[in-house]
Amino acid sequence: MSEAGLEQKYIREAFDTNWVVPLGPNVDGFEKDLEEYVNGISGAPALTRRVVALSSGTAAVHLGLLCCGVGPGDEVLVQSFTFCASTHPITYLGARPVMVDSEPDTWNMDPELLEKAILDRIAKTGRPPKAIVPVALYGMPYQADKLMETAEKYGIPVVEDAAEGFGSKYNGQVLGTFGRFGVLSFNGNKMITTSGGGALICPDEERWQKVMWYATQARESYPYYQHEAIGYNYRMSNICAGIGRGQMTVLEQHLAHHRHVQALYEQLLADVPGVTVHRQPAGGPYASNYWLCTIMLDPALRVKGQENAYKTIVQGAVGGAAGVIHRAASATTDCQPNDNVEALRVALDRADVEARPLWKPMHKQPVYKDAVACLRPCRLFGEESPSVSEALFKVGLCLPSGPYVSDEDVRYIVDCIKASII
Ligand SMILES: *Cc1c(COP(=O)(O)O)cnc(C)c1O
Numbered sequence: 396m397s398e399a400g401l402e403q404k405y406i407r408e409a410f411d412t413n414w415v416v417p418l419g420p421n422v423d424g425f426e427k428d429l430e431e432y433v434n435g436i437s438g439a440p441a442l443t444r445r446v447v448a449l450s451s452g453t454a455a456v457h458l459g460l461l462c463c464g465v466g467p468g469d470e471v472l473v474q475s476f477t478f479c480a481s482t483h484p485i486t487y488l489g490a491r492p493v494m495v496d497s498e499p500d501t502w503n504m505d506p507e508l509l510e511k512a513i514l515d516r517i518a519k520t521g522r523p524p525k526a527i528v529p530v531a532l533y534g535m536p537y538q539a540d541k542l543m544e545t546a547e548k549y550g551i552p553v554v555e556d557a558a559e560g561f562g563s564k565y566n567g568q569v570l571g572t573f574g575r576f577g578v579l580s581f582n583g584n585k586m587i588t589t590s591g592g593g594a595l596i597c598p599d600e601e602r603w604q605k606v607m608w609y610a611t612q613a614r615e616s617y618p619y620y621q622h623e624a625i626g627y628n629y630r631m632s633n634i635c636a637g638i639g640r641g642q643m644t645v646l647e648q649h650l651a652h653h654r655h656v657q658a659l660y661e662q663l664l665a666d667v668p669g670v671t672v673h674r675q676p677a678g679g680p681y682a683s684n685y686w687l688c689t690i691m692l693d694p695a696l697r698v699k700g701q702e703n704a705y706k707t708i709v710q711g712a713v714g715g716a717a718g719v720i721h722r723a724a725s726a727t728t729d730c731q732p733n734d735n736v737e738a739l740r741v742a743l744d745r746a747d748v749e750a751r752p753l754w755k756p757m758h759k760q761p762v763y764k765d766a767v768a769c770l771r772p773c774r775l776f777g778e779e780s781p782s783v784s785e786a787l788f789k790v791g792l793c794l795p796s797g798p799y800v801s802d803e804d805v806r807y808i809v810d811c812i813k814a815s816i817i
Contacts, residue, residue, distance in 0.1 A: 402641030409633045418611075419633035421640055422448050426594070428643040433577070433596055437567040444572050444596050445603035448631035448639070449610055452558040452580025452593035457484035458606050458629065459554040459576035459595055460526055465490045469525040472512055474504040474537075474556075475756040475768060476784035477530040480580075481556045482757050485528075493524060494758040494768040497783045500676050503537035504529040505771055505783070510545045512769040527553045531560025531570050532754070533793070534586070534653075534686035535675060539565040539573045546574070554578065558593070561586040562650045564682040571596045581635075584797075586649055586686055587642035589635040649798055650684055656796045656805055657685035663809040669696030670812065673791070689753060691790045692736050693776050697817040701738035705731070730759040733789050740792060742815040748808050753791035756784035 405421050414420060426446045434442040449455050465471055467489030473482050475494035485492040495512050498505035509527065516524050527546050529537045546553045553574030557563070560570045561579050571577020577596035581589040597603040608614070613626025631639075661672045673689040675681040692698070708726045713719040731737070732752045743750040758768035770782035780786035794808060 399641075401644055402638045405637030405640045406634055409637050414633045417450070417628075417630040417632045419636070421633045421636035422631055425589075425631070425636040425639040425643070428640060429579070429594055429596075432643070432646070433569045433572050435569070439567070442568075442572055444577075444598060445600060447595050447597060447603060447606045447610060448636055449593045449595060449629045450631055450635075451480075451591060451629075452556075452578055452582065452585075453480040453484060454610070454627065454629040455558075455576075455578040455580070455593040455595040456480060456528070456554065456556060457487055458609055458627070459578060460484055460488055460490070460528075461609060462602060462605055463526040463552040463554060463575060465525045470516055470520065470767075471526045471528060472509065472516075472524045472551075473528040473757070474530040474532070475758045475770075475782070476502060476532055476754065476787070477556065477757060478558075478754050479757070479760070480558065481528055481530050482763065490525065492757065492763065492766050494756070494763070494766055496756075496758075496768070496770045497532075497787070498538075498771070499773065499775075499783050499787075501535045501537055501681070502532050502673065502784075502787060503535060504542060506538050506541035506545055508769050508771055509542060510548075513545070513549050513551065515769065516767075523549055523551055525551070527551050527574075528556055529553065529574075530556040531558075531563055533673075533689055534560045534563050534684040535673075536560065536563050536565040536570055536681050536683060539568075539570070540680075543573050552576075558582075558585065559686045560684060561686075562646060563684040566680040567682075575602075581639055581642070586653070586684055587639070587646055589631065589639040589642065592631050592635045592639065594631075652798055653685040653796055654683075656800055657683075657688050659802060659805045660688045660690075660794060660796075660809070663806065664690065664812070667809075667813060667816070669693035669816070685796065687793045688796045689791055689793050691776075691787070692733065692739065692792065694733050694735065694778060694790065695776070696735055698735040698738040698815050699742065699817055701734040704734040704737035704741070730755065730785060730788070732791070736790060736792055739812065739815055743808070743811055746807075746811045748811060749795060751793045753788050753793065755788055756782065758782070759785060759788070 469490040557571035558580035581592040610629040615621040775786040
């Protein structure tokens, strides 16, 4: 049966059996599939993690932090180089994010900086941060062993944000199973999709029960509604889980495809001066899912039209809703990709190729301007920068790599890149 066929079978079953609700056989089945997958380690006894399917990855971050005891006034150490879903839930809980910079090899949380940040926060606030959130940016594994070692040394729980890193492994072990909790996302653009959804990987039965309880409005077991804590309506719909069950059957295919596309970009861009494809450190414990392929442009590289970069204000539709427009306040900000990167993005856009800047570091976001940040100054392409993540943000671009990107597409995209370079 084709991929869509299996998904439609599970969805039809949900309707036929009248399980059109945020629980049911597809949710149970999807959780079981996920548990089997995340618990497998090559050449080692299986883990015993439990999984709760949720309405989004953001909800998973939120509940993971909540179940680490994060509350008002607490601090949480989080990778600055990430999507806002890693940091926003910290503020939902009334806690404060402390942004930790990346190291240049994986682009993820710098283990040395993590320890420095912990010591700094203990010295300045008198108590350790409540949780640590490393992120598998673009699917690349973080240095899991070093980060966990440091976290354990200070007794701080880790919530791994593996939303972009589903299927990535470190030393043969699936990301999301190293820390106390692990976050997965099944949003439309992620490694596999349930249209929208996420999951929280839990370390044991007790935490699994607790997360499940919080995800269903924290209802006490009485014949009537009785509430002794604040809960959330975060459970995954049985319809979405049906899509997830179908998607699990093609996960390995998706992983193979993303890795193939990455290898092709590496090969075709190898001889283009000034363009570097980001890749995992060779020969080590890393097995990235290569969710997105990313390149860096040398600031000295000249791209056609770069003198006109950022001349017009961008109008973006909000939430995909027709007519709801949120106009940017200005054409430029004080931290943005270099002109040659923007010019290449525009050139690709004109050629019907959607390329995107790297995620703008959270410590450079106006909404987090008051957050503490632990940064690692660096030199990249001969230029000084106050932080690794900011330096990378200015030179980086994400290239298409989804399941429908063919070899021919990759060749076309690389040809467009070459044609844009002066
Ligand atoms: C996508 C994503 C999430 C959560 O995603 P949802 O869209 O809420 O499912 C969390 N963290 C990172 C880094 C992400 O990219």
